[in-house]
Amino acid sequence: MDLGFSPEEEEFRAEVRSYLQQNIRACIREAVLEEQPLPREWNVEAQQILNRAGYAVPHWPVEWGGRDWSAVKRAILTEEIDSMGVPRPLPFNVALIGPVIAAFGSEEQKRRFLPAIANLDMWFCQGFSEPDAGSDLASLKTSAVREGDGYRVNGQKTWTTYAQHADWIFCLVRTSREERKQQGISMMVMPMNSPGITVRPIRSIDGIHHINEVFLDDVHVPAEHLIGEEGRGWDYAKYLLGQERTSMGNVGFSRRRLARIRARASQTQSRGCRIDEPAFRRRLTWAEIELQALSITQMRVIDEGSAGDTGSAGPDPKTSILKMKGAEMLQRASELLLDTMGPEAMCNGASLEGGDPLTEEGSERSAIVSAYFGSRKYSIFGGSNEIQRNILAKAVLGLGKRT
Amino acid sequence: MDLGFSPEEEEFRAEVRSYLQQNIRACIREAVLEEQPLPREWNVEAQQILNRAGYAVPHWPVEWGGRDWSAVKRAILTEEIDSMGVPRPLPFNVALIGPVIAAFGSEEQKRRFLPAIANLDMWFCQGFSEPDAGSDLASLKTSAVREGDGYRVNGQKTWTTYAQHADWIFCLVRTSREERKQQGISMMVMPMNSPGITVRPIRSIDGIHHINEVFLDDVHVPAEHLIGEEGRGWDYAKYLLGQERTSMGNVGFSRRRLARIRARASQTQSRGCRIDEPAFRRRLTWAEIELQALSITQMRVIDEGSAGDTGSAGPDPKTSILKMKGAEMLQRASELLLDTMGPEAMCNGASLEGGDPLTEEGSERSAIVSAYFGSRKYSIFGGSNEIQRNILAKAVLGLGKRT
């Protein structure tokens, strides 16, 4: 046990920071820091620069571009990417479908998909949730019926982030009706331009278009797009959800928000809450302290996970702590930021007389209000806080065994 | 609708305050304000003075000493009693058993008990809880078997406050085994010096002896000590629990604590948190605001209750708000008070070299620490916060009807 960073770790952090500073364009980082929606190409550009340095998929098998770094180094990398305002490697690619294909895909699938996934040459979106399933994935209804050399897929997916940008989608589908609902589920990938796929945008309460419904009407999926074995989709999904550890706590992202709050609240021309108001400062101090704790909790949980079995047993239940606390930190930061706005929090930046909200004076304003509304999603999507607490109570504390 | 106090109400408040100031001895009020345990006689003395002015049982039927005052006036009275540091009329007498006897007792019982209860000539304690029942009163086990001209009672009661001071106890007992557990329960009273009753003190985490276990071994209870009808004890208990409204929020009691905190934290020689520390002041301000809100919520709930049916339907479920919020306020006040102590919070006042903790310098200290520990009980006893939330969700919001 040695609880400080080693010189090698500090050096790695400096190296990452300097690479990012030199290679990622300032306009991209500024847009991220101000929490503006990014054009698709900027995401692609950034990920390709990261990939060139081996920063996009360090947690993958070495054979496919992974780096075999310690949990602490991987966490440092993620924190730096986030806190520098570099767009994160697309999680659907590098944290979700990539590791599943690497672990369970055929050799052919690995060769075809993995390099493209790492380099964001293919943009994947996720088709898990369905309108009536919510957190109850096991009751999904989308069906894939065997037909000739492939499947005919019918159903509806929802909450599909960035479906409008995606080249491919990975889906959970029902390939047979078994007694246990978890069985009979398979995982497959399909190009978004397949006939029969339509995307309907959903406008979120932050006024932005991130999420979509995806309708699948008689979509033909060739058999080689089935991932792994038929009927094992539930296991793969569990494996996949266990892969997200280093980014789950969103530490760098929150650190960036807190730094921005401190800067805004320290301006002499500040409009709302100011750093010299003790109550506001106290709330900010609390957030900074808790984030410091979370950054260590995050490394501890990753470290435990690396030390133990990383098989297909599903996520380490303690990652629920990262998920919940990470969401809370982002949400609290978004509240503090809102409070720095003063009366102008009542205005959206966009002028009704026209003009580009991204360039005109005051554009930051609507981004802050948007971020406040949008941040509520962190405690809902990807397993709500309530689900996470259930997991902690049952899987970690062992409660509810006797009734 | 008129949301300010009327001149008549303000006058009533002044009248009560002046009576209490003139008639209740300063030493009693000071001990209450410093939250010292009181000698039994001081409680009796104070209640008799209140009773003389009609302040002990204003909510009773006029025939038995009640005053037919508005809900607002009754709430004002309770607030004044509490905030002036006057010991409250013993709730077991005036708020619990008294109203039940007035509503369901025989004429003989009314004549015998009610005047003595109002004047604290008889001190009652409550025998409801049992070791394995907790909040689940319906599963109580104490049995009362018919025998000659009375009952033979066997069982064990617990959490019995001030059993050590009491002359009488009112108990829920099982007089028959019915299909529905709520049936077959009866209510009866017995003198504490009945053969077969023994009291075992329970030391609380605040270091004080308030609560007890009461063992009932072959206690003979004459039939005339059965209250109302056999088998209706559950209804009476529900009725009784609905009587506590005006004092449920403990508004005056919390107001007294908050005033004490402000005074302590404003001393120039303050030892811990001080009023000029913004974070502490902010917490105090919040508590004062919420208490202000609670005092109005309390009047609103009492008012609704008075307007509607006050029959045996049980407590208005909205009293759960008063119970919970009242507990929270007392607990928060106790925390703030603790925080004013500084390092001396680590010391109990009592010297190991001997001396009377009530009189020696520093006695206030142990009372504050005690009160912090002791205040945890408010969210547990009398229906825990969890039970209160269940009630609100189900009875007020109507949740959980469909499963």
Added chain:
Amino acid sequence: MNFGLSEEQQMLSDSVDRMMAGHAQAAAADPISHWQDYCDLGLPALSLPEAHGGYGGAEEVMIAFTAYGRYLAEAPLLQPLLSGRVLSEAGGERAHDLLARIISGQDRVALCLWEPNSGWHWDAPQTKADPMAQGWRLRGQKTAVLDADASVWLLCPARMADGIGLFLVPPHSDGVKIKTMRTPDGRRVANFAFDGAYLPADAAIGDPTKNGALLARAIDEGIAAVCAEMVGAMDRLLEITVEYMETRKQFGVSIGSFQALQHRAADMLIEIEQAKSMTFHAVAAQRKDAANRSCNVAAAKALVNRAARFVGQQAIQLHGGMGMTEEYPAGRYFQRLTVLEMMFGNTDHHLSQVEKAGGVTG
């Protein structure tokens, strides 16, 4: 103290409720089109002296704004409340004429309280009015003026040597630049820049040494009204949420049967009831002296703000993904509550006001 509605209050409540429920169903494009109905009910004058058509007090204002919040109404009701008080007390023919036109629905007016660097402190405007031979020249900026656009009169505080001047700026005046925007809940809001706008001599109303106190009173009435609006919105939002919880199934049962969610809803209820009580307190405080009134009104807004944040956020949480879409009403209530939280001051701001005054006085 008495919490029941009188016969007149019940009638007011019923008619306001009926009107706003009707508007909510009609979903017209422009809320201005509903405004005449409000005027027909006498709402812009509600709490003014009888001479102006008033027939109520702070309790009646609360009744109207509670319904306003409940139905997420959008017609511009807050501004006439604020300006009406100022115009009726400031005196002078010009003010009285304008007031009559506002009450009848012919004209609209907006009080401009905040400036780019004022935060929520309205009492030290940097906008200046330079006296000229025949009138005034106005220089300065005003931000976040609710329900304003180029077609409304502006009631504009400006810094004077002896206090706060109040200036009436006609619609479409020269030298007034405007940027209109949406509030995050979709209403209209505007920023104004006065670049030497010329005003006639009688554009100045009231007495600069007394205008501050007059504005303070109008704002405190406005805060109480907004508290009521928030309570109305929270009440309805909780109902919507409970309905959703009973309908939505997960793992085979309605989510309303999960104890943890039930307890959350119970906590929301408690917050709302406390907010309602504190709104009552703000209403009762309108009759106190200025210092007591402002301090207790600020305390009310702080508590109602906190409740709104909690209730709004938890309603979204309990709606799950549905709460995140604009396709469900919960989100619109959350947006409204957030805007109102920021109206007249956020929680920290109001708590600081309470502390400066030495704490709540009961």
Added chain:
Amino acid sequence: MNFGLSEEQQMLSDSVDRMMAGHAQAAAADPISHWQDYCDLGLPALSLPEAHGGYGGAEEVMIAFTAYGRYLAEAPLLQPLLSGRVLSEAGGERAHDLLARIISGQDRVALCLWEPNSGWHWDAPQTKADPMAQGWRLRGQKTAVLDADASVWLLCPARMADGIGLFLVPPHSDGVKIKTMRTPDGRRVANFAFDGAYLPADAAIGDPTKNGALLARAIDEGIAAVCAEMVGAMDRLLEITVEYMETRKQFGVSIGSFQALQHRAADMLIEIEQAKSMTFHAVAAQRKDAANRSCNVAAAKALVNRAARFVGQQAIQLHGGMGMTEEYPAGRYFQRLTVLEMMFGNTDHHLSQVEKAGGVTG
């Protein structure tokens, strides 16, 4: 950064655990009777230089204190940690002799940090040492000295023209009045009054211009140790609570099956894990420069304090009535956690320290 125990650390952990578990079962009347066992394990010297028998660092101190909290141990371990650092660094024969006697268990010592009106600010003592021909006269008062009684040496900071003097006061000295009390968790604590107590010239140790920095370091080590103790106590308290929840039945089922209570326990777990992380942070901070060290240690204590209050209170709540009696262990953990919360400063105090330093530095 590496979270696994080394072989030596595992051995330390096992032996400390075994010893304290044994003591907890023995339930001897006087915790002093266990003290020799601690000395035999070398615990009083644990983090001192090897010359004094030390063999560890802040990580090892954390291991020992975590167990100490878990078993609610009562032997006087904190004071030698604080005084050991001061005595070993202050230099001088007298300090070194006393240190040797402390480490071997022959003598005990207590550092007196607070005074009647100091709050938790130990750095401006009002106690004065007047120089005399052959020594010093000590005047002043010290309060809340843990594990102290008339039989221990006192290490007493006093105000000097050029900084803070440190004075060694022998047991049972003339002119020293003592009031011994219990802490709310049943340990021994004392107040001292020095009414011109005479001390020999060599009772003054260290250098007044440097003693402040030395004390600050000792206290920061002490705070990290207390954080570890609190984490150990919270860990065990949660275990006890979970066991209780699985055993206790209500309405026919174990209360551990109620979702609302499960979620509460989950929240306790999260708080504890965050507190553990911040304790790690405080341990790592011991190697930083003084300003960074103190700020980060204060941040840790603030967060651990908050966790302790929440976990302690909720453990009592989940135990229901049982939690309120001294007959169940939960109450004793709650009492211990409360005392430790107040040790070296409550939450507000430490947050203010963080803010004065400009915020946490990571």
